[in-house]
Amino acid sequence: MTVRGSWLGRRHLGLVAIACLLGLAGAAAPARPAALGCAAADGLHHVALVVEHGDGRILVRCVAFGAATISGAQALALSGVAYATTGYAGLGLAVCQLDGEPTTFPAGCWTDTGPYWVMFVARGGGAWTLSSLGISSQTLRDGDAEGFRYDAQTGSPAPPAAPSRCPPTSAPTRAPVSAPPSRRPSPRPVPTPGPPRVVPISTAPASVAAPTAAAQRSASGPASAAATTLPAAASTAGGAAASPRGRPLASSPASAVVPAAGVLALAVLLLVAIGVAVWRRRRTR
Amino acid sequence: MNPRALLLWSAAALVVDLVTNDPLYRALVVLVALDVLAARLPAERSLRPTLIGVSLFGALAVGLNALLSHSGVHVLAVLPVAWPLVGGPLTAESVAYGADVALGLVGAVLAVAPVSLVLEPHELIDALPARLERSGLVLAVALNLVPGIGRTALAVRDAERMRGWRPRGPRSWAEILVPTMLGAIEDALALAEAMEARAYGTLARTRFASTPWHARDRVALGAAWAAVALFLVARLGGGTPDWQPYPAITLPPLDPVLVAACLLLALPALP
Numbered sequence: 001m002t003v004r005g006s007w008l009g010r011r012h013l014g015l016v017a018i019a020c021l022l023g024l025a026g027a028a029a030p031a032r033p034a035a036l037g038c039a040a041a042d043g044l045h046h047v048a049l050v051v052e053h054g055d056g057r058i059l060v061r062c063v064a065f066g067a068a069t070i071s072g073a074q075a076l077a078l079s080g081v082a083y084a085t086t087g088y089a090g091l092g093l094a095v096c097q098l099d100g101e102p103t104t105f106p107a108g109c110w111t112d113t114g115p116y117w118v119m120f121v122a123r124g125g126g127a128w129t130l131s132s133l134g135i136s137s138q139t140l141r142d143g144d145a146e147g148f149r150y151d152a153q154t155g156s157p158a159p160p161a162a163p164s165r166c167p168p169t170s171a172p173t174r175a176p177v178s179a180p181p182s183r184r185p186s187p188r189p190v191p192t193p194g195p196p197r198v199v200p201i202s203t204a205p206a207s208v209a210a211p212t213a214a215a216q217r218s219a220s221g222p223a224s225a226a227a228t229t230l231p232a233a234a235s236t237a238g239g240a241a242a243s244p245r246g247r248p249l250a251s252s253p254a255s256a257v258v259p260a261a262g263v264l265a266l267a268v269l270l271l272v273a274i275g276v277a278v279w280r281r282r283r284t285r
Numbered sequence: 286m287n288p289r290a291l292l293l294w295s296a297a298a299l300v301v302d303l304v305t306n307d308p309l310y311r312a313l314v315v316l317v318a319l320d321v322l323a324a325r326l327p328a329e330r331s332l333r334p335t336l337i338g339v340s341l342f343g344a345l346a347v348g349l350n351a352l353l354s355h356s357g358v359h360v361l362a363v364l365p366v367a368w369p370l371v372g373g374p375l376t377a378e379s380v381a382y383g384a385d386v387a388l389g390l391v392g393a394v395l396a397v398a399p400v401s402l403v404l405e406p407h408e409l410i411d412a413l414p415a416r417l418e419r420s421g422l423v424l425a426v427a428l429n430l431v432p433g434i435g436r437t438a439l440a441v442r443d444a445e446r447m448r449g450w451r452p453r454g455p456r457s458w459a460e461i462l463v464p465t466m467l468g469a470i471e472d473a474l475a476l477a478e479a480m481e482a483r484a485y486g487t488l489a490r491t492r493f494a495s496t497p498w499h500a501r502d503r504v505a506l507g508a509a510w511a512a513v514a515l516f517l518v519a520r521l522g523g524g525t526p527d528w529q530p531y532p533a534i535t536l537p538p539l540d541p542v543l544v545a546a547c548l549l550l551a552l553p554a555l556p
Contacts, residue, residue, distance in 0.1 A: 132535040263541040271316040
């Protein structure tokens with residue numbers, strides 16, 4: 001079948017090319033988040049961790065790191081808070097247990113009706129947004145915050161307490177900046193609530209030493225008894241390090257949604273315009 | 286457009302539709318396939334029956350998932366729990382997942398629709414490699430079966446109406462169904478005799494006119510498979526995570542590069 005009329009084809013080819021270029025440009029220019037209050041300390045990068053328990057208790061940690069980005073699972077591991085995870089359909093790892101809550105959890109991590117850990121992310125001191133990825137797939141930068149709330153699953157998941165600035169870093173427990181990448185952090189009890197535990201690292205996120213099972217168990221002190229319920233995969237040090245764990249949920253960060261939505265809207269408009277033009281041409285034939 | 290190029294384009298669109306369950310990319314594939322069908326459909330053929338069919342399938346997928354899946358935190362309505370299978374909460378998440386499945390189904394059907402709606406049976410056989418000639422013949426005959434039976438049914442119904450037949454419930458349609466099936470069998474025998482009369486199976490198949498490849502066919506095909514490559518690379522690299530609306534509905538992930546890849550599929554729609 002041959003369709004004549006090259007003027008229409010050239011115009012549409014041009015539009016397609018423009019759309020492709022805009023798409024590539026949108027992908028290459030993500031918005032830079034602003035820094036949180038704790039971000040400037042010691043010239044390191046910082047991520048705040050906010051954990052809101054079902055009874056309203058709030059745990060805040062400030063995690064420092066040397067690389068440009070860190071995964072949500074690495075941030076959680078470096079915070080010293082005990083946790084357990086499970087894989088979640090290609091989205092990363094979901095958090096089943098955090099800071100000893102719940103004391104036990106089902107084999108599938110959560111149920112359709114019971115409470116569960118919902119993950120939120122705040123970019124550059126902004127508002128919480130529900131995370132659409134598990135903690136192993138979520139990338140955090142300096143000034144971002146990672147939040148978890150134990151939600152009763154009775155309606156829309158509410159975000160945890162405001163992603164406030166990192167706690168003061170006057171009494172951090174520090175590991176040497178020049179520590180070799182393979183060095184494991186020693187188990188170090190951190191009372192809850194207690195001073196923030198800052199673990200500066202100078203290595204790339206991929207080489208960040210994961211907490212050992214002992215470190216995970218001892219990190220949250222009172223939760224050590226609960227940590228005995230961690231699944232085998234979660235209590236394997238190497239596995240925890242190489243494959244960060246996370247809770248899937250939520251929408252993309254607002255800074256990434258805006259350009260992506262623009263590109264999508266442009267693409268849809270372009271395809272509809274092509275369709276209308278082709279259909280009108282077909283009817284006049 | 287060259288039949289082989291169109292066949293390979295359909296395969297590329299099908300791969301893009303199925304390689305991810307992200308509803309945004311699937312919606313783009315649906316739009317692209319509609320554009321290509323509108324541009325390439327012969328004037329004497331109509332797209333309406335296909336659109337009605339895929340719309341019904343899509344609505345069925347959404348409805349079934351909404352009724353049978355009760356997971357999700359955003360409850361829209363609650364059916365009595367005593368109702369078997371469907372009893373329980375109807376959630377926005379189950380509706381969204383049903384819509385995603387529907388988009389996948391509709392996209393897959395529309396992606397391969399040019400094979401039956403745009404190509405003639407002999408073009409389809411020509412488009413297949415020589416080793417698949419017999420398979421292509423079976424496919425072409427099968428593709429002609431449905432419209433052939435439809436035409437026979439309409440003819441029988443018109444003839445019966447002229448004789449005073451009127452629909453009076455499901456039983457009365459047997460008077461249409463039986464002659465239709467007999468007509469279909471008769472058509473199949475006639476087709477077999479015609480093929481035998483043309484020495485089918487005795488010698489290699491001859492071709493009466495092969496459509497040449499044009500530069501735009503190569504460009505459109507290259508763009509379509511470039512789109513497939515982008516999706517596969519993103520998939521293998523973890524760039525297109527599956528969308529999962531449960532337990533709380535979320536915005537699907539979106540990569541502008543993959544949106545551009547979907548647009549590459551639309552080149553055959555351009556005149």
